[in-house]
Amino acid sequence: MQYIGRFAPSPSGPLHFGSLIAATASYLCAKSVQGQWLLRIEDVDKFRIKKNSIDSIISTLENYGYQWDGKILYQSQRTEAYQHALDSLNTLTYPCTCTRKFLQQKSPASTYGYIYTGFCREQISNPNAAQFAIRLRTNNKTIYFNDALQGSYCQDLETEVGDFILKRSDKMFSYQLAVVVDDEYQKISEVVRGSDLLDNTPRQLYLQQCLGYHHPTYLHFPIATTENGKKLSKQNHSPEITTHHKRQTILQALNFLGQHPPSLDHFSSLEDLWDWAIKNWNRNKIPAQMTLSEYYPHLS
Ligand code: GLU
Ligand code: ZN
Numbered sequence: 166m167q168y169i170g171r172f173a174p175s176p177s178g179p180l181h182f183g184s185l186i187a188a189t190a191s192y193l194c195a196k197s198v199q200g201q202w203l204l205r206i207e208d209v210d211k212f213r214i215k216k217n218s219i220d221s222i223i224s225t226l227e228n229y230g231y232q233w234d235g236k237i238l239y240q241s242q243r244t245e246a247y248q249h250a251l252d253s254l255n256t257l258t259y260p261c262t263c264t265r266k267f268l269q270q271k272s273p274a275s276t277y278g279y280i281y282t283g284f285c286r287e288q289i290s291n292p293n294a295a296q297f298a299i300r301l302r303t304n305n306k307t308i309y310f311n312d313a314l315q316g317s318y319c320q321d322l323e324t325e326v327g328d329f330i331l332k333r334s335d336k337m338f339s340y341q342l343a344v345v346v347d348d349e350y351q352k353i354s355e356v357v358r359g360s361d362l363l364d365n366t367p368r369q370l371y372l373q374q375c376l377g378y379h380h381p382t383y384l385h386f387p388i389a390t391t392e393n394g395k396k397l398s399k400q401n402h403s404p405e406i407t408t409h410h411k412r413q414t415i416l417q418a419l420n421f422l423g424q425h426p427p428s429l430d431h432f433s434s435l436e437d438l439w440d441w442a443i444k445n446w447n448r449n450k451i452p453a454q455m456t457l458s459e460y461y462p463h464l465s
Contacts, residue, residue, distance in 0.1 A: 168200025169354045172226075172233075173344070175207045176218040180225045180406045182418075183359065183388065189418040189442075190386050190451070191357035192231055197446040203351050204233040209240035209247075209343040212335075228408045229415065230435050238351060240343050247338040250346045250376055251331055257302050257375055258331060261285040262294035272327075276364065281327030296334040301372065303328050308367035313384035314453050315360060320367035329368055345369050349378040360385040384448065386422065387455035412438050421460060423450035 172188045174180065180188075195202040204226070208214050223237070251258065263284050272279035281300065284290045289297065303322040311317050320326070331342040348356065348369075363385045373380050406414060412429055415438055419426045424445065432438040 166354060168195055168198045169203065169352050170195035170200060170357055171203040171205055171348070171351060171353050172231075173205040173207050173347075173358075174222050175210075175213065176215060176222060177213045178215050178218055178405075179221045182406065182414075184222075185229075185406055185414065186386065186418050186421055187358055188226065188231060189415065190384075190422055193422075193442055193446040194355065194357050194384065194448060196443045200354075201234040202232075203235060203238065203353070205238040205240065205347055205351065207240050207340070207343065209243075209340065210337055211241065212337070225406055225408065229406075229411055230439055238347060240347065243343065243347065243350075244338070246346055246350065247332075247342055251299065251338075251342065254301065254331075254375055257304075258299050259286060259302065259328075260289055260297040261300045261328075261330075262289045262291040262297045262334075264291075275325065279327075280325065281329065283328055286328065298330050298334045299332040300328040301331050301375070303371070306371055308370050310366060310370055310380075310383065312363065312366075313355075313382060313448070314387075314451055315363060315385050316453075318363065318366070320364065322367060322371055326368060331372075341365065341368050341372060345372045345376065345378065348381055349373070349376070352379075353381045355382045355384060357384045357386065359388045361388045386451050387453060389421075389455045389457055389460045411435055415439075415442070421455070423452050425450070 170191045172191045174184050174187075192202050194200075206219055206222070208219065226233075261284070267290070268279055268281065271284070272281060274280075285300070286302065303326065305323045307319060307321045309317065309319045329341060330339050332338050366383055366385075370380055412432055412435055415435070416426055416429060419442060424442070424447065426438075426441060426445075432441065
């Protein structure tokens with residue numbers, strides 16, 4: 166089977182260092198095995214798109230010398246495919262009229278915000294509501310999978326997440342549905358992304374099961390966290406990527422991914438650096454975890 170990987174940035178701002186790591190890891194996993202690397206712009210949520218960020222992401226990637234295969238896929242143009250997938254789920258889905266306020270008050274909290282305990286499963290909670298979301302029944306499913314880097318992972322969907330949204334009340338399709346439909350459509354064989362998305366994976370595997378899709382394999386690389394496990398936010402340590410110090414920036418990304426490249430003066434051009442990176446890529450060197458002090462020793 167041919168290796169097909171992808172990079173799927175959300176255009177909610179320009180590329181930052183975290184997204185460059187995602188681009189680099191997924192790129193090298195694909196290119197080091199002569200696979201394809203596809204680019205997908207995840208602009209499914211039109212309320213989160215920041216002006217000009219699509220152009221800026223694409224031109225930064227070009228500038229840095231990433232070469233994607235085929236045409237860029239835009240989620241904003243995939244509405245029909247998402248609706249078709251949703252319709253095919255039939256009685257596995259149901260409308261939900263619960264308001265955010267109601268859910269905040271009535272739902273047990275979890276790392277995902279709240280756990281939806283199925284208020285509208287049998288009967289919608291608010292029959293007069295003008296708008297409704299569509300949720301997927303989790304049907305007491307426990308999902309196990311083996312991440313290439315994080316090892317085995319298990320999540321009980323019903324008690325840990327609850328029935329989750331596929332289409333929001335504002336008619337936008339959810340990330341979970343869009344990403345699953347597109348990973349199938351683009352025949353992605355492996356998803357390489359940050360470990361902040363690890364706990365989304367069981368929902369995506371379950372949805373693939375419900376839709377009769379293939380399952381890609383998954384590799385979640387570490388997201389730098391603070392000593393107490395908090396994720397680094399865009400605001401604190403992930404500056405926007407500029408095009409001034411391209412080789413240095415890629416070297417930093419390679420270091421973050423445990424590849425230990427030679428120093429800058431070893432490379433006379435960006436092409437040289439990419440050649441080295443593709444030839445020497447070793448996914449087994451990626452650390453499974455990363456704390457702030459390892460990456461920003463000067464801060465601690
Ligand atoms: N669009 C998501 C993000 O930028 C990534 C989705 C994915 O890789 O599955 O965080
Ligand atoms: Zn509801």
